[in-house]
Amino acid sequence: MTTGNAATPETDAFTRPYWDAAADGHLLIRRCGDCGRAHHYPREFCPHCWSDDVVWERASGRATLYTWSVVHRNDLPPFGDRTPYTAAVVDLAEGPRMMTEITGCAETDLRIGMALEVAFRGEEGAPAVPVFRPLLS
Numbered sequence: 001m002t003t004g005n006a007a008t009p010e011t012d013a014f015t016r017p018y019w020d021a022a023a024d025g026h027l028l029i030r031r032c033g034d035c036g037r038a039h040h041y042p043r044e045f046c047p048h049c050w051s052d053d054v055v056w057e058r059a060s061g062r063a064t065l066y067t068w069s070v071v072h073r074n075d076l077p078p079f080g081d082r083t084p085y086t087a088a089v090v091d092l093a094e095g096p097r098m099m100t101e102i103t104g105c106a107e108t109d110l111r112i113g114m115a116l117e118v119a120f121r122g123e124e125g126a127p128a129v130p131v132f133r134p135l136l137s
């Protein structure tokens with residue numbers, strides 16, 4: 001592996017709080033102290049106003065489905081063993097848009113705008129990764 005893409009999340013000193021929280025079942029986002037906007041994925045500077053007054057914040061874990069695509073083939077490990085799966089973009093309740101995966105929902109039941117909640121998929125030797133499932137309320 002030569003890249004730090006989604007296949008195997010890399011942790012470093014900056015993102016360690018994010019992965020530590022994920023291991024405990026919490027999704028963290030970053031919020032700017034200057035403009036007040038939240039963002040995701042985590043960055044050291046606010047992508048909206050470039051302030052470095054940015055802190056970690058525990059997200060509610062609620063989101064709505066923006067769009068999705070069912071992936072039937074992916075040759076990049078470990079995704080090949082998981083197909084088909086639902087790659088998605090969701091809008092977090094706090095505002096940021098996030099690329100993720102939907103679990104626990106049949107393709108035919110997916111609806112734009114449907115309510116979702118975060119779940120975490122842990123795998124041997126790898127950080128827990130946030131995925132989303134239908135919100136049961």
Ligand SMILES: [Zn+2]
Binds near residue numbers: 034048049050
């Ligand atoms: Zn800002």
